[in-house]
Amino acid sequence: MSDYTDISKKYSHVHNLSGKSFEKECLAVENALSFSFNSYFEIVMTKKLFDEKSQMLAALFYRNCVYLSATYTLIRNGMLDPAGNNMRTVFETVLWQYAYLSDNKIYEDLKELALLEEQKLELIKKKAWSNTKERELENLRRKYSLQKMMKRIYSKKSFERFFFNQYWLLSHKSHSSTFGVNYNTPTMENVTTMEKRPEELKGNINATLYLCSENLVCFLNCFSDFMSQEKIDNIMKNVNAINIGLPPTLGLVPDMVDMKFKFNFRSL
Numbered sequence: 001m002s003d004y005t006d007i008s009k010k011y012s013h014v015h016n017l018s019g020k021s022f023e024k025e026c027l028a029v030e031n032a033l034s035f036s037f038n039s040y041f042e043i044v045m046t047k048k049l050f051d052e053k054s055q056m057l058a059a060l061f062y063r064n065c066v067y068l069s070a071t072y073t074l075i076r077n078g079m080l081d082p083a084g085n086n087m088r089t090v091f092e093t094v095l096w097q098y099a100y101l102s103d104n105k106i107y108e109d110l111k112e113l114a115l116l117e118e119q120k121l122e123l124i125k126k127k128a129w130s131n132t133k134e135r136e137l138e139n140l141r142r143k144y145s146l147q148k149m150m151k152r153i154y155s156k157k158s159f160e161r162f163f164f165n166q167y168w169l170l171s172h173k174s175h176s177s178t179f180g181v182n183y184n185t186p187t188m189e190n191v192t193t194m195e196k197r198p199e200e201l202k203g204n205i206n207a208t209l210y211l212c213s214e215n216l217v218c219f220l221n222c223f224s225d226f227m228s229q230e231k232i233d234n235i236m237k238n239v240n241a242i243n244i245g246l247p248p249t250l251g252l253v254p255d256m257v258d259m260k261f262k263f264n265f266r267s268l
Contacts, residue, residue, distance in 0.1 A: 010186045032213070039216070057223075068212055075204045096146075
């Protein structure tokens with residue numbers, strides 16, 4: 001019977017082989033992640049006068065950097081299914097950031113929902129959370145759903161492309177099903193992802209790169225007023241460098257609200 005050390009060797013095998021097989025793509029992700037973290041530290045950590053919304057947007061950007069870093073680690077080890085969960089979170093977070101940035105009503109709605117969720121944690125500790133409060137929370141979540149928010153900042157055409165294509169694929173990995181059961185190392189046949197689905201692993205690395213670039217574009221839209229032109233140009237240069245190596249896909253910048261930075265060179 002294999003112990004965990006034996007199983008972990010399979011992960012190490014995938015990590016080493018994926019690094020050799022997709023060296024260019026892996027280096028691109030690592031460069032994008034280090035650039036993203038450094039952008040946060042250079043811009044956000046030096047600013048003491050951010051308002052409440054800017055502080056929240058900065059925190060979400062940083063969380064995306066952490067989730068993308070975790071995604072890359074999972075992919076390199078062949079754990080593609082849980083990596084999809086992280087990518088869905090990043091995808092959703094970028095969309096919400098644009099909504100908060102462009103629509104004060106959406107931002108105020110978020111604060112109302114966040115306050116009740118915070119109350120839930122405290123009341124559960126005191127054993128005082130009720131079914132009535134839970135229904136109230138669920139009603140608020142439906143009121144402020146991702147789908148409703150997207151329809152306010154994206155055209156019908158863009159919304160359908162996102163919601164029924166890219167987002168659907170990410171969501172499929174986030175729910176209990178057999179969709180990705182053989183995508184992970186070790187598989188049910190006791191082989192590794194690199195032997196069974198190497199192109200799937202490579203595709204996940206490219207998806208991580210795509211989200212890295214979108215996270216940086218969102219950062220630029222949120223914080224360009226706090227940046228020098230040199231820093232703005234540097235971020236744009238890095239985003240372009242990432243996207244040159246990716247297949248055409250839809251950018252996440254909303255098309256129904258005015259944003260300073262829109263990248264159309266990857267449009268379908």
